[in-house]
Amino acid sequence: xxxxxxxxxxxxxxxxxxxxxxxxxxxxxxxxxxxxxxxxxxxxxxxxxxxxxxxxxxxxxxxxxxxxxxxxxxxxxxxxxxxxxxxxxxxxxxxxxxxxxxxxxxxxxxxxxxxxxxxxxxxxxxxxxxxxxxxxxxxxxxxxxxxxxxxxxxxxxxxxxxxxxxxxxxxxxxxxxxxxxxxxxxxxxxxxxxxxxxxxxxxxxxxxxxxxxxxxxxxxxxxxxxxxxxxxxxxxxxxxxxxxxxxxxxxxxxxxxxxxxxxxxxxxxxxxxxxxx
Numbered sequence: 087x088x089x090x091x092x093x094x095x096x097x098x099x100x101x102x103x104x105x106x107x108x109x110x111x112x113x114x115x116x117x118x119x120x121x122x123x124x125x126x127x128x129x130x131x132x133x134x135x136x137x138x139x140x141x142x143x144x145x146x147x148x149x150x151x152x153x154x155x156x157x158x159x160x161x162x163x164x165x166x167x168x169x170x171x172x173x174x175x176x177x178x179x180x181x182x183x184x185x186x187x188x189x190x191x192x193x194x195x196x197x198x199x200x201x202x203x204x205x206x207x208x209x210x211x212x213x214x215x216x217x218x219x220x221x222x223x224x225x226x227x228x229x230x231x232x233x234x235x236x237x238x239x240x241x242x243x244x245x246x247x248x249x250x251x252x253x254x255x256x257x258x259x260x261x262x263x264x265x266x267x268x269x270x271x272x273x274x275x276x277x278x279x280x281x282x283x284x285x286x287x288x289x290x291x292x293x294x295x296x297x298x299x300x301x302x303x304x305x306x307x308x309x310x311x312x313x314x315x316x317x318x319x320x321x322x323x324x325x326x327x328x329x330x331x332x333x334x335x336x337x338x339x340x341x342x343x344x345x346x347x348x349x350x351x352x353x354x355x356x357x358x359x360x361x362x363x
Contacts, residue, residue, distance in 0.1 A: 131296065131327055132293070132294040132295050132296060132325075132327075133289060133294030133295075133296075133324055133325040133326070133327070133328075134294070135294070137289065137294065137323070137324040137325070138289055138290065138293060138294035138324070140286075140324070141285075141286035141287075141289035141290045141294075141324050142286075142289075142290040144282075144283065144286045144290075145283070145286050145287050145290045145291075148283055164197075164198035165198075167195065167198045167199065167200040168198060168199035168200065169199055169200070170200045170201075170227040170228070171200070171201050171202075171203070171224070171225070171226050171227050171228075172191075172195060172200060172201070172202045172203070172226065172227065172228045172229075172230060173202075173203050173204075173205065173217070173220075173221035173224065173226040173228070173229045173230070174188055174191065174202060174203070174204045174205070174229075174230045174232055174256075175204075175205045175207055175214055175217035175218060175221070175229065175230070175231050175232065175234060176188065176204060176205065176206055176207050176232045176233075177207050177209060177214075177232055177233040177234050177307065177337055178206065178207060178208055178209045178337050178338070178340070179204065179206035179207075179208075180206075180340070180341060181337075181340075184232055184233070187232070187256075188202070188204050188232075192204075203221070203224070203226075205217035205220060205221070207232075207234060208338060209306065209336060209337035209338030209339075209340075210338060211238050211239065214231070214234050214238065214239050214242070215239055215241075215242045218239060218242035218243065218245070218246060219242060219245070221246070221251070222242075222245060222246055222249050222251060225249075226251055227251065227252070228251065228252045228253070228254060229246055229251055229252070229253045229254075230253075230254050230255070230256055231253065231254070231255045231256065231258075232256045232257065233256060233257040233258075233307050233308070233309065233337075234255070234308070235258070235306075235307070235308035236253070236255055236258070236265075236266045236269050236308075237266055237308075240266065240267070240268075243266075243267075243268045243269065244267075244268055246268070247268040252270045253268060253269050253270060254269065254270055254271045254272060254273065255269055255271075255272045255273075255274075255308075256272070256273050256274070257273075257274050257275065257307075257308075257309050258272045258274055258308050258309065259272075259274060259277065259308055259309050259312055260274070260276055260277050260278055260309075260312050261274055261276055274309070275309075277309045277312035277313040277316065278312045278313070278315060278316035279316060280313055280316065281312070281313040281314060281315065281316025281317035281318075281320065282316040282317065282319070282320040284317055284362055285316070285317045285318075285320035285321040285324065286320060286324065288321065288325075288328075288360050288362075289321070289324045289325050289328075292325075292359065292360075294324075294325060295359075296325065296327035296328055296329075297325075297328055297329075297357070297358075297359040297360060298328070298329045298330075298331070298355050298356075298357035298358035298359060298360075299321065299328060299329065299330050299331070299358060299359070299360045299361075299362065300330075300331050300332075300333060300348065300351050300352070300355070300358050300360070300361045300362065301314060301317060301318075301330060301331070301332045301333070301362045302333055302335055302344060302347070302348070302361070302362065302363045303332055303333070303334050303335075304334065304335060304336060304337050304340070305334050305336070306336045306337055306338075307337060314332060317330075317362070318330060318332075329355070329357060329358075331351055331355055331358070333347050333348075333351055335347055344363070348361055
């Protein structure tokens with residue numbers, strides 16, 4: 087089982103924390119386990135050398151630190167956020183990325199006089215609803231749903247809107263995705279591109295060998311479809327003879343079932359050389 091450089095993850099995490107903070111700041115200032123089907127068989131000819139080179143070039147390009155070309159139009163006046171209150175409803179506070187992003191957002195908004203409260207959704211629609219209702223009762227100015235599909239809590243979101251509270255979504259889907267009713271904004275990654283980047287890394291790292299791959303998805307996370315789709319399409323195009331097994335593990339079960347699922351899949355698919363969590 088192999089992974090890319092950890093440093094890229096840390097950079098992406100810091101960048102995402104900054105983006106999430108900017109989105110929350112903008113709205114605040116404005117306020118008044120199931121296995122999926124496999125593809126390929128993990129045997130046969132290696133990928134076309136041109137496809138391997140393309141994957142390698144893409145991986146190399148993405149290994150450099152990102153550059154952000156902010157303009158005056160991207161600047162936010164923080165003065166309006168002073169004294170405002172943001173509630174973040176996390177899909178699960180046990181996820182390291184969520185913890186880092188929440189901490190960064192809390193720190194950054196604290197610098198401009200805004201406060202942040204977080205609520206652990208524990209991967210449960212019932213808890214998401216309770217969190218939104220608690221935010222309404224606390225007279226939040228903005229509610230952020232972190233990786234939670236807003237369609238699952240349309241009723242509570244309507245209640246927030248009726249109370250004059252803005253709702254934003256974090257990690258909902260690809261940039262430009264149409265937002266559901268009563269959702270004011272989103273802050274997100276290009277998930278389809280992220281899936282493609284991971285597939286390209288595997289093709290490059292394996293030098294195009296027809297390897298087996300296990301992908302751990304979470305269909306209860308709204309962005310999962312995009313990232314899995316980007317991964318599947320890119321791997322199939324670059325390495326037709328690679329095999330892919332997609333295992334769906336709900337967020338609430340990550341801490342208790344991922345290890346068991348991975349062990350089971352590796353035992354039944356000995357050709358697997360890469361596991362993508």
